[in-house]
Amino acid sequence: MRATVWTVANTLGVVAGTPGELLTALLAAPRRPDRVVLPAGAPGVGELAAGLRALGPVEVVWEEQERPAPAGPPRLSDPAAVCAADPLRVTRAYEEEPGAHGGLRAAWLRAGQALVRDDQTPPGRALALLAALPEDAAAGVRDELSALARDAPWSVAGVRxxxxxxxxxxxxxxxxxxxxxxxxxxxxxxxxxxxxxxxxxxxxxxxxxxxxxxxxxxxxxxxxxxxxxxxxxxxxxxxxxxxxxxxxxxxxxxxxxxxxxxxxxxxxxxxxxxxxxxxxxxxxxxxxxxxxxxxxxxxxxxxxxxxxxxxxxxxxxxxxxxxxxxxxxxxxxxxxxxxxxxxxxxxxxxxxxxxxxxxxxxxxxxxx
Incomplete structure (x- = not known):
């Protein structure tokens, strides 16, 4: 569900992690969308469509998604693997898997809207994850993300x-x-x-x-x-x-x-x-x-x-x-x-x- 909300929020230019937050952000925006494209068959998309229609005269359009060939689950405790994998698939895997994975799961679910963007790169994902890691994250995860983010335009100097x-x-x-x-x-x-x-x-x-x-x-x-x-x-x-x-x-x-x-x-x-x-x-x-x-x-x-x-x-x-x-x-x-x-x-x-x-x-x- 988060992957769907993040993807739609990026399209509409707002920040939201839940359907309720998305609708609240759109209500507060200076201009509400006249037309919203939703990924057909995505988890929770029906509930989201109903909420969008309740905003007023909003046209909801369904877009068929390409079905990639089945692949094994990403290695959720491996920073390099999650930064390089399909971010929507990683999101759904973290939603289904409650383990901490060295702090990667908490960081991904916190920074996710930035991670699923089409223009995001593996170094950019590593930097965003590094900035979102919880304080008790595994030292090895933090070190590997820092190495992966070497080509990013920033380094993380501190997080509170x-x-x-x-x-x-x-x-x-x-x-x-x-x-x-x-x-x-x-x-x-x-x-x-x-x-x-x-x-x-x-x-x-x-x-x-x-x-x-x-x-x-x-x-x-x-x-x-x-x-x-x-x-x-x-x-x-x-x-x-x-x-x-x-x-x-x-x-x-x-x-x-x-x-x-x-x-x-x-x-x-x-x-x-x-x-x-x-x-x-x-x-x-x-x-x-x-x-x-x-x-x-x-x-x-x-x-x-x-x-x-x-x-x-x-x-x-x-x-x-x-x-x-x-x-x-x-x-x-x-x-x-x-x-x-x-x-x-x-x-x-x-x-x-x-x-x-x-x-x-x-x-x-x-x-x-």
Missing amino acids: EGRVTALTVCGGQPVGTGDRRVRALACLGDGTRIELDERGRLRTPAAPAPRLVEAVAATLATHPATALAAVGDTVLTGDRMGFVHAFSLAGLHQAAPHSGRVTALAATGGPRAYSGGADGTVRLWRPGADEDRRPVVARRPHPVAALHARGTALAVAWADGLVELRDRDAARAVRTFRPGPAVRAVALLPDGTLAIGTDTSRVRLRPA
Whole structure:
């Protein structure tokens, strides 16, 4: 069943592991599909079709699948074998076989949506599995996956299990939370940590709050925000109408770079602000500069899920599960990674690693 859901979710540009999660993701998406192609005869596909039709006027089309010649079961405890085998067959084998297999089964079922993609490679599967391995995985499995992932564009620098809902860097140190009520974290130049809650209100663990934070909090109490960032003495917020607001003691600057909800913000010195939206664009904005100069930095047919910037580098997470590291000064302009689960937050750390937060873990990747 997971293989079917992952395959359909990849086709539709969302992240989901169960039929319920798939339907919820489609309901929350800016645009619902008019037509969905389902693999005829796949496990659980009838239940999935009924759920999709319940969304509204969705045309469900059945596609006959090629029937490969029968083959023996993949060696589920062999990292090289599972990375090279048919990923749909591996998924079904792990669903039927409850053994731990050195941690490979848990990692596969966690990262599976990234593993079954048509554009995935054996080194890419090894990297995704390495990032998804449980803490008690067998050392031999971890070592073999590391060897198999040598040709991947990243290496895994660390993994910490547990939910992550927001990430940032404060005082040179990563700061994160797994609190479902926190939508975003940010830090001002003086170290003041601020949070955006699920209602779009601003709060800070420190008391008393700086005057600027109090002023922004008062504004958001009546005009809730959908995104948050901070740099120096500037607090940036985004809203559901596509506006970005830069608050500082010197005044307020505003722009409307997006069509629809602002879903993520990031900022660096200058200040330079990056905004991501449900419209699938990431734009660069300099508060107080020419209103007409808000160039598109990235564009995809999926909403932006998270942003973080450091120096010339920008990390972008998309709603379909893709993470990009963009750096205009790097030899490789764009590096990509898919962890499998939905990405909730990203952060570029001072040691050069990229932290990625999901509902199951925080992974640190180092560009290879």
